[in-house]
Structures are given as structure tokens and as C-alpha cells.
Amino acid sequence: MHKVYLDNAATTPLREEVIESMHQALCECYGNPSSTHAFGRTAKTGIEKARKSIAAELGAQPSEIIFTSGGTEADNMILRSAVRDLGIQTLITSKIEHHAVLHTAEALVGEYGIELRFVELDGSGNPKMEHLQNLLTADSSNKLVSLMHVNNEIGNMIDLIKIGNLCRESGALFHSDTVQSIGHFPWDVQQVPVDFLTAAAHKFHGPKGIGFAFIRKNTGLKPLILGGSQERGFRAGTEPYHNVIGMETAFRTAYKDLAKEREYVQQLKDYFIEKLTSSLPGVAFNGLSADPEKSTYTLVNVRLPFTEAQGQMLLFHLDLKGIACSKGSACQSGSNMGSHVLNEILDEEALKQPSIRFSFSHCNTREELDYVIEVLQEFAAA
Incomplete structure (x- = not known):
């Protein structure tokens, strides 16, 4: 796996x-x-x-x-x-x-x-x-x-x-x-x-x-x-x-190694955003996470075009496929209240869609991101 x-x-x-x-x-x-x-x-x-x-x-x-x-x-x-x-x-x-x-x-x-x-x-x-x-x-x-x-x-x-x-x-x-x-x-x-x-x-x-x-x-x-x-x-x-x-x-x-690693990770993030946008119509990005000038290059917060019911299974499905990511801060992973950040900035309709935080480092590769896109597409089609 x-x-x-x-x-x-x-x-x-x-x-x-x-x-x-x-x-x-x-x-x-x-x-x-x-x-x-x-x-x-x-x-x-x-x-x-x-x-x-x-x-x-x-x-x-x-x-x-x-x-x-x-x-x-x-x-x-x-x-x-x-x-x-x-x-x-x-x-x-x-x-x-x-x-x-x-x-x-x-x-x-x-x-x-x-x-x-x-x-x-x-x-x-x-x-x-x-x-x-x-x-x-x-x-x-x-x-x-x-x-x-x-x-x-x-x-x-x-x-x-x-x-x-x-x-x-x-x-x-x-x-x-x-x-x-x-x-x-x-x-x-x-x-x-x-x-x-x-x-x-x-x-x-x-x-x-x-x-x-x-x-x-x-x-x-x-x-x-x-x-x-x-x-x-x-x-x-x-x-x-x-x-x-x-x-x-x-x-x-x-x-x-900051300059080299920052450029590499920014390219990974840009590639991931591009692939998500072209592969999953209706995808959106929370906050300014898709803006390379106003957000960190290390993460993107994605709102996926899935139903509320699908959203309840999404992280579990990704984990089964060997993909580690989160719906918010790891410090509140045991809470049922959802992300206090997203609750503050999104409306009720947007909150019904699952949001996932993907965060990157120099250890990641484009091949890994391609695999994540593939898993998300399969999940959407199921």
C-alpha cells in the first residue's frame, strides 16, 4: 500500500x-x-x-x-x-x-x-x-x-x-x-x-x-x-x-536549505492545486490558502465537492489508502465541534462540504500527489 x-x-x-x-x-x-x-x-x-x-x-x-x-x-x-x-x-x-x-x-x-x-x-x-x-x-x-x-x-x-x-x-x-x-x-x-x-x-x-x-x-x-x-x-x-x-x-x-526547499515545496503546492482544480469540478479553497502571495507555501485547505454523508467517511477512506492529512488542527482531532477556524469564516452551506488540510514538505513528491488525486477521484465516483 x-x-x-x-x-x-x-x-x-x-x-x-x-x-x-x-x-x-x-x-x-x-x-x-x-x-x-x-x-x-x-x-x-x-x-x-x-x-x-x-x-x-x-x-x-x-x-x-x-x-x-x-x-x-x-x-x-x-x-x-x-x-x-x-x-x-x-x-x-x-x-x-x-x-x-x-x-x-x-x-x-x-x-x-x-x-x-x-x-x-x-x-x-x-x-x-x-x-x-x-x-x-x-x-x-x-x-x-x-x-x-x-x-x-x-x-x-x-x-x-x-x-x-x-x-x-x-x-x-x-x-x-x-x-x-x-x-x-x-x-x-x-x-x-x-x-x-x-x-x-x-x-x-x-x-x-x-x-x-x-x-x-x-x-x-x-x-x-x-x-x-x-x-x-x-x-x-x-x-x-x-x-x-x-x-x-x-x-x-x-x-x-531554505531557498531551495521553499521553491520545491511551492511547486508541489501549485501542482496540487492545479490538479485538484482540473480533476474535481467544484473544488474550492478555504481562506487564502490557494493564493501564493498571501498564504504559506506549506499547506492548502481544500473544500471538496462531496456530500455531507461522503464527508463523514472521507478521512477514514484516505487513511485506509495510506494518505495522512487532516480536517483541521491535530490538537483538536478528538473534538466533534469541527474546525473553529472554518466555523468562523464559512457559511452554513460551505460547512456542509468536507474540508481537508493537506500540508507539504521537501519529503513529498509529485507522484505522491498524483496518487492522492487518483484516490479522491475514485472516492467521488463511488
């Missing part, structure tokens, strides 16, 4: 270089990075080299990179500390953010009594700039804006520079969940007016269980996890040296 993995927005396969670097780290460098003997010093040196490498690629200072267990922890850490320690009274976000942001925001309303405001979205799912500006200038409360750079379900890309400038003009802090874009797009935090970013290694062919937060210096955030003095006192707990090394290897390799 064919095996085709098109769920790279959920997680990506490890690169060979990452496996090799982690194997070496596990076998040869098992000292606690906080220990003062040679074993510990070797691990500590490796962690700080990784931090400097990541910071340099982002245009950040090493002290602005804090290693975490992933994007969810980083989002929680930033939002919670901003409210608790920086006196944030109003949190502005959108209804199509990742649940790491939405659920944290809802919890902060109950715990601290903050105001939660949602920026209006246009028909494609992008925030309306005029409404955002109105929210920013509505009152004199201390504000934090949290808007993701690349939406993990429909692939829309927001204008971080424009939004960041609006935030700075009004004195608001700006956080962006960049889990779907770091490792896939070039970055320079000296040019992007953002205060906080988050990343997860497993989204760019690194290991699970490791990520980082960019926290711009002098913002005043304080630690949420207390204990030892790891991560400059910002995040207690023994650092997972092997995961840090794996993440740095994946990060460095992603940017070394």
Missing part, C-alpha cells in the same frame, strides 16, 4: 542530520548542564552554542531566546506573564487563533478579570486593520495583541510589520504565535516590530518536546516555572540537551 504523509502542519519527520546529532548527544553528552564538572560544562556549552546559533539567524540577542517544551508552553508563558507581571488589562486577539492562545486568553479572563477583545475578520479570515486600530485606541488600558503569523489551518499570512507598527503607535505589546512560520520563512526581529514570538522544533523537522520563545529584552516578563536557575532563571528545570541540539540542527539546516 502507498504511504503518503501530507500532514506536515501537524508535525514533520525528523531530518537525518537531526537524528545523527541527537544520537551523538544522547550517547556522549549526558551530563546535567547545571553541574560544574566537565560533563556538565560540556552540555552547558552545547546549549549556549545552540542558543547563539538560533538567535543569530533571527537577528536576536542570545539572552532573548528561552528554550521551552514547545509552542503551547511558550504561548502560555508569554500571555500569562504579561497579564500577571506587566499589568495587561486588555488582550486583543482573533477567533481563529490556535487554542494555545484562545484557551489561555479565556482562562485569564476568569482568573484576572481582563477584557478580551476579538478583532473582526474579513471574508478570507484576515484581521481588519481598521477595526484593530479602533480596538487599540478605544481606551487607555494596557494592551497586548496576540495574532498568529501563519494560520495553522488555512495558511493565511498576516502583515506583522503593519500590525506591529499599529501596536507600537498605541503603546501596546505584540505577541505572535509563529509556530507555522519559523523555520519556513526568513526572520529578522530587528526589522519586525514584535515583542514576543514562539516556535516549536517539530514543525521544522526537529524533535517534539522542545521549542523556544523570543522575548524582547526589557519587556519585564517574569518566570512562571520556578525552581532552579536554568534559562537565566526564566524557566526552571533541567534542560533536555539532546532535544536542544536536535532543534538547533533542524533550525540551522532549514535555513541553510
Whole structure:
């Protein structure tokens, strides 16, 4: 049976270089990075080299990179500390953010009594700039804006520079969940007016269980996890040296090969869209995922011309055929509520048709995409 993995927005396969670097780290460098003997010093040196490498690629200072267990922890850490320690009274976000942001925001309303405001979205799912500006200038409360750079379900890309400038003009802090874009797009935090970013290694062919937060210096955030003095006192707990090394290897390799791999994956996406459109009359694309200028090259969200009854069997059928994809975020796969993103931007008729997110990496081929098209055509004809 064919095996085709098109769920790279959920997680990506490890690169060979990452496996090799982690194997070496596990076998040869098992000292606690906080220990003062040679074993510990070797691990500590490796962690700080990784931090400097990541910071340099982002245009950040090493002290602005804090290693975490992933994007969810980083989002929680930033939002919670901003409210608790920086006196944030109003949190502005959108209804199509990742649940790491939405659920944290809802919890902060109950715990601290903050105001939660949602920026209006246009028909494609992008925030309306005029409404955002109105929210920013509505009152004199201390504000934090949290808007993701690349939406993990429909692939829309927001204008971080424009939004960041609006935030700075009004004195608001700006956080962006960049889990779907770091490792896939070039970055320079000296040019992007953002205060906080988050990343997860497993989204760019690194290991699970490791990520980082960019926290711009002098913002005043304080630690949420207390204990030892790891991560400059910002995040207690023994650092997972092997995961840090794996993440740095994946990060460095992603940017070394970025131009070549981005061009290749964009061509795969363009080819897939073309084949879908010609093979399945009535197919549509959600959000801006079919727009090469306004969406990430790594995914497309497809609304298929099938009945509601067919839609209930579609993912099961694709799985039986060895095709991995998803109807939304893997983080909500156990929910019966459907995609909160699509529920927000589609009308009732469109929601009756099945929508599938296909997400790509350099590991995929045109032959795999041809097979997926063939399976979809067979399903439509059945």
C-alpha cells in the first residue's frame, strides 16, 4: 500500500542530520548542564552554542531566546506573564487563533478579570486593520495583541510589520504565535516590530518536546516555572540537551536549505492545486490558502465537492489508502465541534462540504500527489 504523509502542519519527520546529532548527544553528552564538572560544562556549552546559533539567524540577542517544551508552553508563558507581571488589562486577539492562545486568553479572563477583545475578520479570515486600530485606541488600558503569523489551518499570512507598527503607535505589546512560520520563512526581529514570538522544533523537522520563545529584552516578563536557575532563571528545570541540539540542527539546516526547499515545496503546492482544480469540478479553497502571495507555501485547505454523508467517511477512506492529512488542527482531532477556524469564516452551506488540510514538505513528491488525486477521484465516483 502507498504511504503518503501530507500532514506536515501537524508535525514533520525528523531530518537525518537531526537524528545523527541527537544520537551523538544522547550517547556522549549526558551530563546535567547545571553541574560544574566537565560533563556538565560540556552540555552547558552545547546549549549556549545552540542558543547563539538560533538567535543569530533571527537577528536576536542570545539572552532573548528561552528554550521551552514547545509552542503551547511558550504561548502560555508569554500571555500569562504579561497579564500577571506587566499589568495587561486588555488582550486583543482573533477567533481563529490556535487554542494555545484562545484557551489561555479565556482562562485569564476568569482568573484576572481582563477584557478580551476579538478583532473582526474579513471574508478570507484576515484581521481588519481598521477595526484593530479602533480596538487599540478605544481606551487607555494596557494592551497586548496576540495574532498568529501563519494560520495553522488555512495558511493565511498576516502583515506583522503593519500590525506591529499599529501596536507600537498605541503603546501596546505584540505577541505572535509563529509556530507555522519559523523555520519556513526568513526572520529578522530587528526589522519586525514584535515583542514576543514562539516556535516549536517539530514543525521544522526537529524533535517534539522542545521549542523556544523570543522575548524582547526589557519587556519585564517574569518566570512562571520556578525552581532552579536554568534559562537565566526564566524557566526552571533541567534542560533536555539532546532535544536542544536536535532543534538547533533542524533550525540551522532549514535555513541553510531554505531557498531551495521553499521553491520545491511551492511547486508541489501549485501542482496540487492545479490538479485538484482540473480533476474535481467544484473544488474550492478555504481562506487564502490557494493564493501564493498571501498564504504559506506549506499547506492548502481544500473544500471538496462531496456530500455531507461522503464527508463523514472521507478521512477514514484516505487513511485506509495510506494518505495522512487532516480536517483541521491535530490538537483538536478528538473534538466533534469541527474546525473553529472554518466555523468562523464559512457559511452554513460551505460547512456542509468536507474540508481537508493537506500540508507539504521537501519529503513529498509529485507522484505522491498524483496518487492522492487518483484516490479522491475514485472516492467521488463511488
